[in-house]
Amino acid sequence: xxxxxxxxxxxxxxxxxxxxxxxxxxxxxxxxxxxxxxxxxxxxxxxxxxxxxxxxxxxxxxxxxxxxxxxxxxxxxxxxxxxxxxxxxxxxxxxxxxxxxxxxxxxxxxxxxxxxxxxxxxxxxxxxxxxxxxxxxxxxxxxxxxxxxxxxxxxxxxxxxxxxxxxxxxxxxxxxxxxxxxxxxxxxxxxxxxxxxxxxxxxxxxxxxxxxxxxxxxxxxxxxxxxxxxxxxxxxxxxxxxxxxxxxxxxxxxxxxxxxxxxxxxxxxxxxxxxxxxxxxxxxxxxxxxxxxxxxxxxxxxxxxxxxxxxxxxxxxxxxxxxxxxxxxxxxxxxxxxxxxxxxxxxxxxxxxxxxxxxxxxxxxxxxxxxxxxxxxxxxxxxxxxxxxxxxxxxxxxxxxxxxxxxxxxxxxxxxxxxxxxxxxxxxxxxxxxxxxxxxxxxxxxxxxxxxxxxxxxxxxxxx
Numbered sequence: 001x002x003x004x005x006x007x008x009x010x011x012x013x014x015x016x017x018x019x020x021x022x023x024x025x026x027x028x029x030x031x032x033x034x035x036x037x038x039x040x041x042x043x044x045x046x047x048x049x050x051x052x053x054x055x056x057x058x059x060x061x062x063x064x065x066x067x068x069x070x071x072x073x074x075x076x077x078x079x080x081x082x083x084x085x086x087x088x089x090x091x092x093x094x095x096x097x098x099x100x101x102x103x104x105x106x107x108x109x110x111x112x113x114x115x116x117x118x119x120x121x122x123x124x125x126x127x128x129x130x131x132x133x134x135x136x137x138x139x140x141x142x143x144x145x146x147x148x149x150x151x152x153x154x155x156x157x158x159x160x161x162x163x164x165x166x167x168x169x170x171x172x173x174x175x176x177x178x179x180x181x182x183x184x185x186x187x188x189x190x191x192x193x194x195x196x197x198x199x200x201x202x203x204x205x206x207x208x209x210x211x212x213x214x215x216x217x218x219x220x221x222x223x224x225x226x227x228x229x230x231x232x233x234x235x236x237x238x239x240x241x242x243x244x245x246x247x248x249x250x251x252x253x254x255x256x257x258x259x260x261x262x263x264x265x266x267x268x269x270x271x272x273x274x275x276x277x278x279x280x281x282x283x284x285x286x287x288x289x290x291x292x293x294x295x296x297x298x299x300x301x302x303x304x305x306x307x308x309x310x311x312x313x314x315x316x317x318x319x320x321x322x323x324x325x326x327x328x329x330x331x332x333x334x335x336x337x338x339x340x341x342x343x344x345x346x347x348x349x350x351x352x353x354x355x356x357x358x359x360x361x362x363x364x365x366x367x368x369x370x371x372x373x374x375x376x377x378x379x380x381x382x383x384x385x386x387x388x389x390x391x392x393x394x395x396x397x398x399x400x401x402x403x404x405x406x407x408x409x410x411x412x413x414x415x416x417x418x419x420x421x422x423x424x425x426x427x428x429x430x431x432x433x434x435x436x437x438x439x440x441x442x443x444x445x446x447x448x449x450x451x452x453x454x455x456x457x458x459x460x461x462x463x464x
Contacts, residue, residue: 057407057408057447058395058405058406058407058408058447059392059405059406059443059444059447060404060405060406060450061403061404061405061406062403062404063402063403063404069442070438070439071436071439072437072438073394073434073435073437074377074381074435075432075434076375076430076431076432076433076434076435077375077431077432078373078375078425079373079374079375079376080370080373080374081374081376081415081422082367082368082369083367083368083369083370083415083417083420084293084365084366084367084368085278085281085365085366085368086363086417087272087273087274087363087364087366088272088273088361088362088363089270089272089273089294089361089362089363089364090270090271090360090361090362091270091335091356091357091358091359091360091362092268092269092270092271092332092359093263093358094268094269097264098263098264098265098267098358099261099264100240100261100262100263100264101258101260101262102127102128102221102223102258102259102261103255103256103257103258103259104130104200104253104255104256104257105200105219105221105255106130106134106137106199106200106201106219107132107133107134107252107255108130108131108132108133108252108253109130109250109251110128110129110249110250111130111131111218111249112128112129112249113127113245113247113248114126114129115127115128115242115245115349116242116245116349116351117242117244117245118241118242118352119241119349120240120241120342120351120352121223121239121240121241121242121262122238122239122240123223123224123238124223124224125223126220126221127220127221127222127223127260128220128247128259129218129219129220129221130218130219130221131218132216133252134199134255137196137199137201138215140195140196140199141196141209141216142215143192144189144192144193144210145209145213145215147185147188148189148210148213150185151182151186154181154182154185158179158182161174161175161178162175193210199255200255201219202222202224205219221259223240223262238264239266240263241262241264241265241352242260242261242262243260243261243263244260244261245259245260246258246259246260247259247260265337265356265358266336266337267334267335267336267337268335268337268356268358269334269335270313270332270334270362271330271331271332272332272333272364273323273328273329273330274328274329274331274366275327276322276327276328276329279318279329282315282318282329285315285366285367286314286315289314290314290367291312291313291314292314292333292364292365292366292367293310293311293312293364293365294311294312294313294333294335294362294363294364295309295310295362295364296309296360296362297309297360297361297362311335313333314333314334315331315332315333316333316334317331318332319331319332333364335356337354337355338354338355338356339353339354339355340353340354371414371415371422374414374422374424374425375422377391377437378419378420378421378437378438379416379419379420380437380438380441381435381437381438381440382411382413382416382440383440383441383443383444385444388410389411389413390409390411391408391409391411391423391429391435391436392408392409392435392436392443392444393406393407393428393429393433393434393436394406394407394434395407406436408444408447409427410427410428411427411429412424412427
């Protein structure tokens with residue numbers, strides 16, 4: 001019985017092995033032959049459509065898309081670029097020149113205010129009208145008028161006695177005594193006139209008292225004197241803008257009280273703040289009269305506004321004291337201001353707005369390192385992808401008419417700042433190559449979009 005079971009098992013295994021071998025050989029005979037290697041390579045070349053670059057390394061645009069993006073292309077050439085050191089600054093007034101206070105020349109009551117805040121005023125313009133209540137000024141005028149009367153009486157007496165003395169009717173010394181008295185009165189008159197000038201009246205106002213023999217009870221406060229700027233010329237007349245008014249009609253003010261504050265902002269200072277290690281460079285710039293670029297606001301981030309908001313100025317002086325808190329050094333640049341607008345009001349007065357104003361923040365770009373015979377591009381031309389930096393070079397001859405093609409080219413950046421990049425001439429960019437300088441990042445996004453279409457076949461169809 002056990003022997004019969006073993007024979008059956010052996011027979012079953014033999015049949016199973018035979019069936020397996022028959023199935024294996026049958027499958028090998030029916031399997032398809034592998035594709036030739038040459039055909040696969042040929043297909044890959046067909047997908048590339050004849051370009052000598054890898055998939056995803058180029059971007060194509062129609063001419064209309066190129067124009068809509070406002071892409072600019074620059075032909076590369078060797079240039080010299082001086083890298084700047086950007087430091088903060090602020091527009092400030094020039095001490096002793098930019099501000100002018102109009103003070104009450106005499107004590108009085110404010111009769112009228114003839115100017116408004118923001119109004120433009122010139123020399124000899126009447127600003128205020130005051131009723132004089134200054135007792136010493138009134139007393140000096142009264143005494144001056146009295147002296148004038150005494151001089152008239154004395155002169156009349158001299159004229160009467162002189163003929164009598166010449167005829168011998170009276171002693172000759174009588175007219176001489178009156179002439180001596182007249183001289184003393186004239187000296188007293190001159191003293192009183194000078195006293196009135198010292199007490200606040202103008203020379204013209206004192207002359208009015210002498211000529212008209214009348215007491216001045218009311219005066220116009222004029223802009224008669226102002227700080228002079230040696231840099232101004234006859235074509236650049238002194239003018240002020242009323243910044244503050246400190247009084248109002250009906251107000252009584254003592255002599256010397258501030259009536260208004262005027263500002264002359266034709267010239268201003270730009271105050272920069274530098275560290276100690278930068279001071280030697282400042283000395284060089286000052287000695288050689290090298291202009292420094294001044295950027296106002298955030299305009300340095302917008303290329304289109306740079307001509308409007310960028311100016312140059314030379315160093316006027318460097319402070320001889322360091323800031324006790326920060327240890328930095330202040331230096332000052334002299335800036336010629338520009339008129340932003342003059343507005344004519346209904347009363348024919350003029351208000352003025354200056355383009356550059358005290359308190360305005362700026363960026364100063366001090367010229368530092370110099371790069372010669374290198375490729376210079378705006379920062380907008382660079383695209384960073386991980387640790388790689390590249391630009392887009394325009395290539396020709398690979399696309400049909402009405403299309404433009406740009407190829408991604410890695411570059412070596414040897415310097416970059418907020419606005420400019422300097423790339424080495426030893427990289428993939430050559431002299432005369434056309435490189436995109438605006439909206440390079442938009443081209444990068446378009447390149448990624450094209451590379452993602454068609455299951456990786458970047459050039460079987462364009463995405464516009």
